[in-house]
Amino acid sequence: MGVPKFFRYTSERYPCLNELVKQYQIPDFDNMYLDMNGIIHNCSHPDDSNPHFRITEEKIFKDIFHYLSVLFQIIKPKKLFFMAIDGVAPRAKMNQQRGRRFRSAREAEELEAQAKAKGEVLPTEKRFDSNCITPGTVFMARLHEQLKYFVKMKITQDPLWSKVKVILSGHETPGEGEHKIMDYIRWARSQPDYDPNTRHCLYGLDADLIMLGMCTHEPHFALLREEVKFGKTTQRATSPEETNFYLLHLSLLREYLEQEFISIKENLPFKYDIEKIVDDWVLMGFLVGNDFIPNLPNMHISNDALPLLYKTYMTVLPTLDGYINEAGDLNLARFEVFMQELAKIDKEKFQDTYADLKYFEMKTGRRPNANERKDYKPNNDDTFNVNIDDIKANKPDDELQALINATQEMFMDDVAVDDDDEYEETSDEEATIEMEFILHKKDYYMNKLDYSKVTDEVLADQAEGYVRAIQWNLFYYYKGCPSWCWYYPHHYAPYISDIKGFKDLKIEFELGDPFKPFEQLLAVLPAASKHLLPTPFHDLMTDEDSPIVHYYPIHFETDLNGKKNDWEAVVLIPFIDEVNLLSAMSPCYQRLTEEELKRNMHGPMLVYNWSSTPVGTAQAPDFFPPISCHAIEQAVFRTELEVSEENLKRGMLPNAQRDLLFPRIPYDAPLEVSDATKKMQGQSIRPAFAQ
Numbered sequence: 001m002g003v004p005k006f007f008r009y010t011s012e013r014y015p016c017l018n019e020l021v022k023q024y025q026i027p028d029f030d031n032m033y034l035d036m037n038g039i040i041h042n043c044s045h046p047d048d049s050n051p052h053f054r055i056t057e058e059k060i061f062k063d064i065f066h067y068l069s070v071l072f073q074i075i076k077p078k079k080l081f082f083m084a085i086d087g088v089a090p091r092a093k094m095n096q097q098r099g100r101r102f103r104s105a106r107e108a109e110e111l112e113a114q115a116k117a118k119g120e121v122l123p124t125e126k127r128f129d130s131n132c133i134t135p136g137t138v139f140m141a142r143l144h145e146q147l148k149y150f151v152k153m154k155i156t157q158d159p160l161w162s163k164v165k166v167i168l169s170g171h172e173t174p175g176e177g178e179h180k181i182m183d184y185i186r187w188a189r190s191q192p193d194y195d196p197n198t199r200h201c202l203y204g205l206d207a208d209l210i211m212l213g214m215c216t217h218e219p220h221f222a223l224l225r226e227e228v229k230f231g232k233t234t235q236r237a238t239s240p241e242e243t244n245f246y247l248l249h250l251s252l253l254r255e256y257l258e259q260e261f262i263s264i265k266e267n268l269p270f271k272y273d274i275e276k277i278v279d280d281w282v283l284m285g286f287l288v289g290n291d292f293i294p295n296l297p298n299m300h301i302s303n304d305a306l307p308l309l310y311k312t313y314m315t316v317l318p319t320l321d322g323y324i325n326e327a328g329d330l331n332l333a334r335f336e337v338f339m340q341e342l343a344k345i346d347k348e349k350f351q352d353t354y355a356d357l358k359y360f361e362m363k364t365g366r367r368p369n370a371n372e373r374k375d376y377k378p379n380n381d382d383t384f385n386v387n388i389d390d391i392k393a394n395k396p397d398d399e400l401q402a403l404i405n406a407t408q409e410m411f412m413d414d415v416a417v418d419d420d421d422e423y424e425e426t427s428d429e430e431a432t433i434e435m436e437f438i439l440h441k442k443d444y445y446m447n448k449l450d451y452s453k454v455t456d457e458v459l460a461d462q463a464e465g466y467v468r469a470i471q472w473n474l475f476y477y478y479k480g481c482p483s484w485c486w487y488y489p490h491h492y493a494p495y496i497s498d499i500k501g502f503k504d505l506k507i508e509f510e511l512g513d514p515f516k517p518f519e520q521l522l523a524v525l526p527a528a529s530k531h532l533l534p535t536p537f538h539d540l541m542t543d544e545d546s547p548i549v550h551y552y553p554i555h556f557e558t559d560l561n562g563k564k565n566d567w568e569a570v571v572l573i574p575f576i577d578e579v580n581l582l583s584a585m586s587p588c589y590q591r592l593t594e595e596e597l598k599r600n601m602h603g604p605m606l607v608y609n610w611s612s613t614p615v616g617t618a619q620a621p622d623f624f625p626p627i628s629c630h631a632i633e634q635a636v637f638r639t640e641l642e643v644s645e646e647n648l649k650r651g652m653l654p655n656a657q658r659d660l661l662f663p664r665i666p667y668d669a670p671l672e673v674s675d676a677t678k679k680m681q682g683q684s685i686r687p688a689f690a691q
Contacts, residue, residue: 005301006285007207007228011248013306014256021074021245027222028199032077033181035204036085037133039067040143045130048104051111054125057139058623061146063239068150070240075201075224077164082184083147084169084177088135088514088602091578092292092472092487093176098524099571101131102556105528131529135171136517138532141599144170145621148606148633152618155610155631162610162630172603173638174514175481178204178212180605180638183480185216187641189649196653197660201247208290211282213250215477217275217652219660223248251658257281260310267318275651276323283325283335284309286473287342293469294493294570297444298349300562312342327650328478330471333503343497350437441495448492448561460501462494467502472509479648483509485578491570492561518600522585523576527552534596536588548584551576604635 011018043063047053072081089097108127115122132139151168154161169180181202188194196219202209203224213221227244258274265272288305289295299305316338317323324334445454445462465488475482486509515523521533527541541552551574558569592600608631618629652658 005207006288007210009301009306010207010210010253014253017248017252017256018246019249021224021247026075027247028078029075029201029222030078030195030199031080031082031201032072032075033082033184033200033202034068034071034084035177035181035202035206035209036083037177038205039064040085040133041130043067044133045128048107048130049111051108051115051122051127052120053127054123055128057142060128061143061623064143064147065150067240069154071203071224072154072161074245076160077201080165080167081161082167082169082181083151084180085140085144085171086135086177087169087171087174087180088517088520089176090476090481090483090487090514091485092476094515094520094523095487095575096291097134098576099573101134101524101529102526102573103558103567103569103571104130105526109528129529129532131525132532134521134524134532136521136599138599140171142621144172146623149618149620149624151606151608152629152631152633153624153627155608156618156627156629166608166631167605168608169605170603171517172601173605174484174602175638178202178206178209179476179481182212182216182477183638183641185218186480186643186648189216189218189653190643190647194653196656208285210248210250210253211285212477214253214278215282217278217650219251219652219656219658221250223250254278261314264314264317269318270322273323276325276327279325279327280313280317280323282477283330283470283474284313286470289493290473292473292476293466293488294491296493296496297562298345298496302564303562308345309342312338316341325474328474330467330474330507332467332505335467335470336500336503339496339499343495343499346495346497347437350440351433441498444492444495449490459494459498462490463499463502464505465489466494466499467505468507471507475509478650479645480642481511483511484514485510485512487575489575491559491572514602516600516602519582519585523581527554534588534592536591537585540584540588546584548576548580550574551581604637607634607636608632609634 044055044060045053068083108129112122112127134140147168147170151166155166156162167184169175169177173180175183185200188198189196198218199220200213200216200218201222201224202213205225209223213223224245224247227246254274257278261277284306286293287296287309288299288301295305299309320334320337322331322334324331324338442454445451445458449462451458469488472482472486518533518537522537522540525532525541530538530541533541540546540548543549553573557572558566559572560566560569563569589597611630611632614628614630615632616629617626618631619626
C-alpha cells in the first residue's frame with residue numbers, strides 16, 4: 001500500500017509525469033524489476049466484491065505467467081530481469097499487514113453472509129482466501145516451484161529471455177519485494193564496475209515506489225504501472241490486454257521538484273543541491289503516514305497536507321545550516337526546527353474545532369460531553385471534568401498541570417513580544433482557547449492512545465518514539481532494514497506541537513533476525529484464516545486457554561481517524577508481543593511434518609543464466625509439461641548483498657550523466673498544465689525535455 005493517495009496527488013500536481021506506453025515507443029532499459037505481489041493479488045482475486053467468484057490454482061498460475069510474459073515483452077530489458085515477491089517482513093510492517101488481513105477476512109465473511117441473506121446460492125468450492133499470499137503458506141510454496149519452472153522454460157524457449165540475467169527472489173527470502181530490489185540496486189552501485197548511467201524500470205503498484213526510486217539517486221529511472229481510474233472506487237483491469245500501462249519518469253519528477261522549491265534557491269546560506277532537496281522531499285512524505293508509521297494529526301493528503309509541508313519547508317530551510325535528511329541520516333536539530341514551524345498547524349486546525357464547540361455551547365447552553373465529541377470517545381475508566389472558570393483563574397487540576405506546562409513554551413512562541421515592552425497579559429478569550437486546546441489534546445491521548453494520565457514523561461516518550469520511527473524509515477529506505485524487531489507501538493501519532501525536545505536524542509537500533517515464516521503467519525493472520533497454518537498452531541488462535549488467544553479478536557473496531565474511505569481506517573486490534581508469541585509456538589514445532597518444517601525456513605534468491613547446452617530436465621509440479629532446460633540456476637543468500645556503511649554510495653554517482661537522453665525517450669511530452677500546477681509557483685511548468 002505504501003503511502004495512500006500519494007500517487008494520485010503526485011500525478012495530478014505534476015501532470016506530464018505519466019507517459020502512456022505505446023508499442024515501439026518504449027525507451028531502452030537495461031534492468032527491469034517487478035514488485036510481484038500486486039500481480040499475484042490481481043491474478044488470484046480480481047473481484048473481492050463478488051462472493052460468487054471462484055478460481056482454480058491452475059488458472060491463477062497461468063494468469064501470473066501470462067502477466068509476467070506481457071510485462072517483459074513491453075519493456076524488453078537488455079541486461080537484468082528481477083522478480084521480487086514479499087518474504088518475511090520487518091516487524092514494523094507486520095502491524096499493517098495484520099490490520100489488512102483481519103479486515104479482508106471480515107469483509108469476505110460479511111459479503112457471503114449478505115449474499116445468503118438475499119437467498120443467493122453460493123458455489124460449494126471454497127473461496128480463494130487472499131490471506132494465503134503470505135510467506136510460509138502451501139499456496140506460496142507451490143507458486144514458488146511453478147515460478148522456478150516458468151523462468152527455466154522462458155530462458156530455454158524465448159530468445160529475449162536468454163539474453164538477460166533473471167533473478168527470482170521468492171517468498172523464502174526475507175524482506176519486502178520492493179526493498180529486496182532496493183538492496184540489490186544498492187549492492188550493484190557499490191561494485192567497482194557499475195555503470196552510473198544504467199537505465200532502470202521498476203514495476204509495481206505501491207505509491208512509495210516513487211520515493212524508493214528517488215532515494216536511489218539514479219539519473220535514469222522509470223516506474224511502470226497500470227492505469228488506475230480514480231473515482232468513488234479505484235478500478236484496475238484484470239488482464240494485461242485490457243490494461244493501459246504508464247511510465248512515470250523519475251528524472252522528470254526531479255525537474256518538477258526543482259520547480260517546486262525554486263523560490264529558495266537563492267536564499268540558502270549553503271550550497272543548493274537538488275539531490276539533497278529530493279532527500280528532504282522523501283522525509284516530508286513520511287509525515288503523512290505510510291506502512292510503518294501513522295500520519296500526524298491533521299496531516300492528510302486529501303486535505304492539502306503536502307502543499308503545507310512544502311510551504312513550511314521553504315520557510316524553514318533558509319534559516320538552517322544544512323539539509324534535514326542527510327542521505328538517510330536525520331539531522332535532529334534541523335528536524336526539530338522544522339517540526340516547531342509545522343506545529344503551528346495544530347493551533348490553526350484547532351480554531352475550527354473551537355468554533356464548533358462555541359457554536360454548540362451557544363445553541364445548547366452547555367459544553368459537549370465526551371460522547372458528543374465523536375472523534376474522542378472515552379475508552380478508559382477515568383473521567384475528566386474541567387471547570388473553564390477555574391482554568392481562566394489559573395486553577396488547573398493536577399492532571400492538567402503537566403499539559404499546561406508542556407504547551408506553555410509553544411503558546412509563548414505564538415505571541416509576538418517586543419524586547420523593550422513588557423509582556424501583556426493574555427485576554428480571557430485567548431486563555432480560554434489555549435486551555436481548550438490543551439483539553440483537546442488531552443482527550444486525544446487519553447481516548448486514542450489509552451493513557452489514564454498525560455504527563456511530561458508521556459509526552460516526551462511520544463515525541464521520542466515518533467522521531468525514532470522517522471529515523472527507522474529513513475534507514476530502511478536508504479541503507480536497508482536497520483532492525484527486524486523494531487516497530488511503532490501505537491495506532492496513532494502524537495500531536496505535532498508535542499514533538500519537540502529531541503535534538504540530543506541518541507538513536508540506535510538492534511538489527512536482530514527476521515521472523516520465521518510460521519511466526520509471521522501467526523503474527524498477521526486472523527483466526528478465520530487459521531487453515532493457512534499447520535494444524536498444531538490452530539488452537540493457539542481459538543482455544544480460550546491459549547496464552548495468546550486475545551491477539552485474535554473476532555469482533556474489533558475500526559477508526560477512520562479523519563480519513564474518508566473504509567480501507568484507510570485504523571484497525572483497532574492489539575499488537576503482538578514477540579516474546580509471548582514465540583513462547584506459545586515453541587511446543588508446537590515437534591508436531592510438524594518434514595514438509596511443514598521445510599516451509600518454515602528462509603531460503604536464497606535464485607539467479608538464472610542461459611546455457612548453450614542442456615543442463616537437465618525441468619519438471620513442473622503440476623499442470624505443465626517437462627522441458628529440456630537451458631537455464632543454469634545459482635543460489636544467492638541475502639547476506640551476500642549486504643553493503644557496509646563505508647561502501648555505501650550515497651547521492652548521484654560522480655560520472656552520472658543526468659541530462660543524457662537515450663533512444664526513444666519521449667521528447668514530445670504533452671505541455672498542457674493543470675490549474676493546480678500553475679498555482680504551485682504562479683506559473684506554468686514545462687518539462688525540460690520538451691523545451
